Amino acid sequence: MRKMIRVFIAALIIVALMPCKHVNAASKLADSLNDKKIVHACGGFNGIRHANCEESLVEAIESGKKVIEIDFMFTSDDVLICEHGFLGYGKQVLSYDEFLRRKPMEEGTAMTAQRAISLLKNTDVKLIVDTQDTKLVKVYKELRKICKKENAEKYFKNIIPQIYYEGQYKEMEAFYKFPEYIFEAYRITGSPKKGGHADFKYFQKVCKRHKKIKYVAFYSKFVTKKAVKMFEKYNVGVIAHPVNTKSDFKRLKKMGVKAVMTDFL
Structure with a gap:
């Protein structure tokens, strides 16, 4: 009996010492995104x-x-x-x-x-x-x-506030304890039409540092299935924009994006 107890205690210690995978808490916005559409700028x-x-x-x-x-x-x-x-x-x-x-x-x-x-x-x-x-x-x-x-x-x-640079997270938290944030990436990535680039690993690190960031929003042309999977590891959803055709919407849904910003859909 004592041997069994010792084995059980040892197992508990091993589990406690195992490295924890970082997972952000669930988003409260998620329930409102069942149709995966965000009306952009009030709609066209x-x-x-x-x-x-x-x-x-x-x-x-x-x-x-x-x-x-x-x-x-x-x-x-x-x-x-x-x-x-x-x-x-x-x-x-x-x-x-x-x-x-x-x-x-x-x-x-x-x-x-x-x-x-x-x-x-x-x-x-x-x-x-x-x-x-x-x-x-x-x-x-x-x-x-x-x-x-x-x-x-x-x-x-x-x-639901959006931040555009990592430093703004602390500024916003000092003002009000919002339950969640969107990191809108376009100011850092630049436009794909002008040679912009999305460094997904950088944004992933930011999300890891700041648990209240529940979504990252990218230009739709930057979004890939691999990138979506990267952020899913931290319970962070990808939002794509602008998306105004049914074919693009269908393609991005298959990739697993949590939502698209759209003017006309």
């Missing part, structure tokens, strides 16, 4: 991408979409609006009044972040935040203020 409008307009957001909500990405940035007078960038307007930054006047009609009704939250606050839609603003935390601070103004403080918990 009049055949145009990056619309970020009221009409496309209302349509996405009414059609039952569960995950919507919106681009946010500040105007020169510090109003947080739904917009991808001002380069198309011929200058770097517009005032709020200029933005209202100059947004092309083909892209729908110009929308503030406050209007977007007012439309989303009574839904269970997960909101993925994208921003070109260099002051990342400032955007999320303003979104939290807006949620408070709109009596939608609970909705702030539906926000």
Whole structure:
């Protein structure tokens, strides 16, 4: 009997000393990604991408979409609006009044972040935040203020933040303990059309260091089945973008991506 006990204790010690495989905790966003589609920039409008307009957001909500990405940035007078960038307007930054006047009609009704939250606050839609603003935390601070103004403080918990560089992880954690993050890789990889390159091993190491990163988003042309498997070892899902054809969507699903960002599917 004593021999059996000694053998059992020895076995427990061996198991305890075995190196543990790092596995990130499960994502809370996963339940909202059953159809593997994330609405990109509120969805296309009049055949145009990056619309970020009221009409496309209302349509996405009414059609039952569960995950919507919106681009946010500040105007020169510090109003947080739904917009991808001002380069198309011929200058770097517009005032709020200029933005209202100059947004092309083909892209729908110009929308503030406050209007977007007012439309989303009574839904269970997960909101993925994208921003070109260099002051990342400032955007999320303003979104939290807006949620408070709109009596939608609970909705702030539906926000899924994206980081673009590893250093931003600690900045965001110092502001608010988000349950999970997406590492949006495009600023590091560059565009495949311009000779960009995805160093999957680097992003894998970042995910290993920061357990709350549950997804990594790459340009679809960078995504391979091998890369998807690499991240699966750490319970990190791959998101591909932009994906606007059924054939590309089907191909990427077969590779095992957790979701695609799409304007029109």
